[in-house]
Amino acid sequence: xxxxxxxxxxLYCPPGDFYIDPWRPVERSVIxxxxxxxxxxxxxxxxxxxxxxxxxxxxLGQDINLQTLEYGETITHHGVKLSLHPAGHVLGSAQVxxxxxxxxxxxxxxxKVEPDGTCAAFEPVRxxxxxxxxxxxxxxxxxxxxxxxxxxxxxxxxxNAAQGKASVLFAYSFGKAQRILHGIDSQIGPILVxxxxxxxxxxxxxxxxxxxxxxxxxxxxxxxPALRQALILAPPSAGGSSWMKRFGEYSDAFASGWMMLxxxxxxxxxxxxFVLSDHADWPGLLWAIEQTGAERVMVTHGSVxxxxxxxxxxGLDAQGFSTEYGDEEDSTPSATSVETGQAPEAQS
Amino acid sequence: MKAFAELYTRxxxxxxxxxxxxxxxxxxxxxxxxxxxxxxxxxxGGRPRQLVPTRVLREQAMxxxxxxxxxFEESYQAVGDLAETLSLLLPQAEHNNDEGLAxxxxxxxxxxxxxxxxxxxxxxxxxxxxxDRSSLMVCIKLITGSFRVGVSKxxxxxxxxxxxxxxxxxVAQRLVGYTDLSxxxxxxxxxxxxxxxxxxxxxxxxxxxYPFFLAHSLQQPVDQFEALLGSAENWQVEWKWDGIRAxxxxxxxxxxxxxxxxxLVTDRFPELHSLVQCLPDxxxxxxxxxxxxxxETPPDSDAEFVLDSDAPTAAPSVQxxxxxxxxxxxxxxxxKILADVPVVVLAYDLLEWEGHDWRSRPQHERRTQLxxxxxxxxxxxxxxxxxIDGKDWADLATQREASRSLGVEGMMLKARDSxxxxxxxxxxxxxxxxxxxxxxxxxxxxxAQRGHxxxxxxxxxxxxxxxxxxxxxxxxTLVPFAKAYSxxxxxxxxxxxxxxxxxxxxxxGPVSSVTPTLxxxxxxxxxxxxxxxxxxxxxxxxxMLRWRQDKPVAEADSLATLQDLLR
Numbered sequence: 001x002x003x004x005x006x007x008x009x010x011l012y013c014p015p016g017d018f019y020i021d022p023w024r025p026v027e028r029s030v031i032x033x034x035x036x037x038x039x040x041x042x043x044x045x046x047x048x049x050x051x052x053x054x055x056x057x058x059x060l061g062q063d064i065n066l067q068t069l070e071y072g073e074t075i076t077h078h079g080v081k082l083s084l085h086p087a088g089h090v091l092g093s094a095q096v097x098x099x100x101x102x103x104x105x106x107x108x109x110x111x112k113v114e115p116d117g118t119c120a121a122f123e124p125v126r127x128x129x130x131x132x133x134x135x136x137x138x139x140x141x142x143x144x145x146x147x148x149x150x151x152x153x154x155x156x157x158x159x160n161a162a163q164g165k166a167s168v169l170f171a172y173s174f175g176k177a178q179r180i181l182h183g184i185d186s187q188i189g190p191i192l193v194x195x196x197x198x199x200x201x202x203x204x205x206x207x208x209x210x211x212x213x214x215x216x217x218x219x220x221x222x223x224x225p226a227l228r229q230a231l232i233l234a235p236p237s238a239g240g241s242s243w244m245k246r247f248g249e250y251s252d253a254f255a256s257g258w259m260m261l262x263x264x265x266x267x268x269x270x271x272x273x274f275v276l277s278d279h280a281d282w283p284g285l286l287w288a289i290e291q292t293g294a295e296r297v298m299v300t301h302g303s304v305x306x307x308x309x310x311x312x313x314x315g316l317d318a319q320g321f322s323t324e325y326g327d328e329e330d331s332t333p334s335a336t337s338v339e340t341g342q343a344p345e346a347q348s
Numbered sequence: 349m350k351a352f353a354e355l356y357t358r359x360x361x362x363x364x365x366x367x368x369x370x371x372x373x374x375x376x377x378x379x380x381x382x383x384x385x386x387x388x389x390x391x392x393g394g395r396p397r398q399l400v401p402t403r404v405l406r407e408q409a410m411x412x413x414x415x416x417x418x419x420f421e422e423s424y425q426a427v428g429d430l431a432e433t434l435s436l437l438l439p440q441a442e443h444n445n446d447e448g449l450a451x452x453x454x455x456x457x458x459x460x461x462x463x464x465x466x467x468x469x470x471x472x473x474x475x476x477x478x479x480d481r482s483s484l485m486v487c488i489k490l491i492t493g494s495f496r497v498g499v500s501k502x503x504x505x506x507x508x509x510x511x512x513x514x515x516x517x518x519v520a521q522r523l524v525g526y527t528d529l530s531x532x533x534x535x536x537x538x539x540x541x542x543x544x545x546x547x548x549x550x551x552x553x554x555x556x557x558y559p560f561f562l563a564h565s566l567q568q569p570v571d572q573f574e575a576l577l578g579s580a581e582n583w584q585v586e587w588k589w590d591g592i593r594a595x596x597x598x599x600x601x602x603x604x605x606x607x608x609x610x611x612l613v614t615d616r617f618p619e620l621h622s623l624v625q626c627l628p629d630x631x632x633x634x635x636x637x638x639x640x641x642x643x644e645t646p647p648d649s650d651a652e653f654v655l656d657s658d659a660p661t662a663a664p665s666v667q668x669x670x671x672x673x674x675x676x677x678x679x680x681x682x683x684k685i686l687a688d689v690p691v692v693v694l695a696y697d698l699l700e701w702e703g704h705d706w707r708s709r710p711q712h713e714r715r716t717q718l719x720x721x722x723x724x725x726x727x728x729x730x731x732x733x734x735x736i737d738g739k740d741w742a743d744l745a746t747q748r749e750a751s752r753s754l755g756v757e758g759m760m761l762k763a764r765d766s767x768x769x770x771x772x773x774x775x776x777x778x779x780x781x782x783x784x785x786x787x788x789x790x791x792x793x794x795x796a797q798r799g800h801x802x803x804x805x806x807x808x809x810x811x812x813x814x815x816x817x818x819x820x821x822x823x824x825t826l827v828p829f830a831k832a833y834s835x836x837x838x839x840x841x842x843x844x845x846x847x848x849x850x851x852x853x854x855x856x857g858p859v860s861s862v863t864p865t866l867x868x869x870x871x872x873x874x875x876x877x878x879x880x881x882x883x884x885x886x887x888x889x890x891x892m893l894r895w896r897q898d899k900p901v902a903e904a905d906s907l908a909t910l911q912d913l914l915r
Contacts (some may be wrong), residue, residue: 136424263806
């Protein structure tokens with residue numbers, strides 16, 4: 001029997017009568033992580049990983065009806081054994097393991113296979129059926145080790161500081177921003193952040209993640225010499241807004257997996273693109289799928305058709321699952337170039 | 349190769365001219381002359397013919413990356429650039445190669461041309477395994493002849509002039525023809541580009557043409573002309589021909605014909621070779637190559653261009669550019685095509701006379717001498733581009749209304765006292781192109797394809813259709829007639845992209861068919877009958893003038909509208 005099916009409200013577990021990351025309000029929801037397209041308001045009951053509690057409450061409201069589980073801890077609901085396992089995507093992200101009458105399914109949510117120190121590292125979970133994302137499901141996406149990327153960001157920042165230019169780095173405020181803060185050399189200069197980033201820094205710090213000292217960018221005057229040496233982290237939506245004027249002469253950059261492509265980089269119109277993603281790259285997806293030992297793979301949001309076809313050619317029983325996570329198929333690179341609008345915080 | 353790839357990356361990453369100038373200067377300062385020679389060649393638009401067939405490149409890449417063809421295709425569609433796709437798919441380099449651009453070109457890449465596939469299968473992986481990702485991408489672009497980066501020739505000229513500390517006009521002059529296929533960049537050639545100016549520079553010219561003087565477009569309403577340009581009498585007014593701009597260079601008993609793209613095109617126009625006997629040595633003429641013959645079907649009496657008002661109605665006249673296009677692409681020019689598509693030169697300027705550079709003489713003086721020369725030369729393939737008399741701007745505007753029926757694009761306004769400048773400069777006098785408004789129709793978007801380069805992954809290339817019947821006909825369908833890529837703002841394109849994704853009906857490889865919901869006003873410069881198009885019509889330079897969000901699909905134009913424009 002299928003332990004997860006797609007319903008208009010979201011991915012649904014029929015024997016357990018609950019939803020995973022529903023996009024419409026339901027009675028019982030299991031939340032893989034707190035990005036806006038996976039965790040939405042209005043559910044009567046929430047279940048998430050314990051390490052994600054702070055973020056989830058700060059985003060959905062302190063008073064949500066939330067129950068948490070440690071990674072690996074099991075509960076049983078209507079006979080379905082449920083446990084959560086690290087997905088390595090952002091703080092508190094989890095894969096959902098379901099077991100019913102000997103059948104095991106794992107829903108990955110979003111995941112990344114390279115450990116980064118800001119959240120528990122991805123752990124492959126053996127299962128019969130694996131529900132995987134496919135955001136970067138094309139072989140053109142192969143990430144360099146993150147240490148190289150952080151080196152690149154450090155060099156760029158140092159070089160700008162030497163020329164007296166502020167360094168404005170756009171990155172999604174939840175997850176990506178903290179990962180950058182955790183990975184860069186904080187000795188190069190002062191680190192300033194946009195108002196959307198700081199509350200999340202606080203939650204990460206409270207969760208015991210090392211995030212260097214940051215200051216609120218809005219507190220600085222344009223004439224402040226500190227700006228000439230500073231790294232400023234801001235969400236992509238701040239680009240092109242009047243908020244940017246305060247930095248005087250600056251170099252800007254964007255950190256995202258989509259920066260892999262020259263076209264996206266140029267459309268974004270920034271000086272530099274750093275290829276840094278919270279999602280698995282093509283080899284990462286294939287490795288994770290292989291590690292689960294699953295014979296059946298359900299592919300959600302991203303390059304669904306491509307990954308399904310490729311897995312079928314490998315002899316797996318693969319099919320697409322239609323969800324409302326991420327954007328439509330392959331439209332996400334263009335979503336990153338939305339300069340004024342509400343670029344989905346969850347992407348890349 | 350690495351230094352050149354770094355230069356490419358820097359140029360590609362910025363839109364600031366100053367940053368680009370600085371990047372080029374720094375590159376030229378440290379590059380060996382033989383490498384710089386090739387860099388100038390590629391940066392100013394030089395492209396050797398494709399060295400390896402694209403099919404071989406793809407097959408090699410699929411083998412090395414161990415990918416099925418369909419997955420390679422999917423990747424290519426997402427990236428929108430073949431060289432970049434390959435650089436992303438090929439295994440990371442194991443070695444690093446420090447050899448310069450010249451060594452890469454001369455010893456490695458150019459010798460690839462014409463090699464059998466087995467040989468290519470050995471050499472390509474060996475070369476590729478020595479290059480980091482950005483060098484690899486640049487290398488493949490050099491192989492496919494698709495190297496392009498956002499610098500104008502003018503900017504390259506300025507970078508070299510700054511480096512050599514000489515006048516950039518002098519560099520521009522030296523650089524003319526540098527990218528022609530017959531030219532092989534060399535250290536010696538590069539050093540000449542940046543050498544100090546010498547007295548006898550003129551004498552060394554050979555077939556060297558002058559940099560073309562380019563016009564600016566004039567878009568103000570005619571009632572502002574008086575204020576903007578002064579009296580019409582100070583202007584030499586001509587038709588704006590729709591042909592190939594060319595320079596005829598006659599020196600040392602030889603004739604060279606150069607196109608506006610600074611390509612040597614002498615061989616393409618054998619009927620002009622007789623001019624070698626009629627023009628004295630030391631003559632350079634600027635003009636337009638057009639197809640000139642009696643029209644095949646007699647047009648309406650007002651639809652012909654007649655130089656001499658007493659000529660019979662079927663007098664030869666300029667023919668649509670579409671005809672000229674038929675012979676441009678041909679490798680061999682047979683008797684039939686030469687007979688069917690004969691060309692002449694409509695001369696409008698004299699740049700060199702009796703071996704002297706006349707570019708710093710005023711327009712009217714050059715024109716007078718040109719007319720004398722044309723009278724003396726007595727050759728039917730060389731005619732003056734007539735000067736149009738008008739008593740004032742309003743009168744000229746009235747005459748300009750005949751442009752369409754005369755087969756011209758509008759008028760050229762050249763200040764009588766203007767010197768002949770370099771490129772699109774304005775400091776030595778100005779040429780204005782006063783073009784007529786394009787044709788326009790409201791058409792429906794029916795297919796969309798993802799774009800390339802900056803538009804990779806975005807649905808930015810569209811096919812447009814019009815109705816094949818009037819609104820009252822219940823059976824009517826949409827017939828595709830034009831593709832267009834340009835004219836939308838980035839913001840509009842993103843919106844269209846989102847709508848295309850939502851309304852896709854079917855995908856045929858990279859092309860998506862959509863439910864017709866979007867209407868655009870399409871502009872185009874020319875329209876002609878065509879057997880190759882389903883609609884029976886081909887349009888020239890189609891582009892989107894505006895998104896008609898106010899217009900429902902049912903109210904878009906029909907084939908009948910297009911057919912009316914044909915007349």
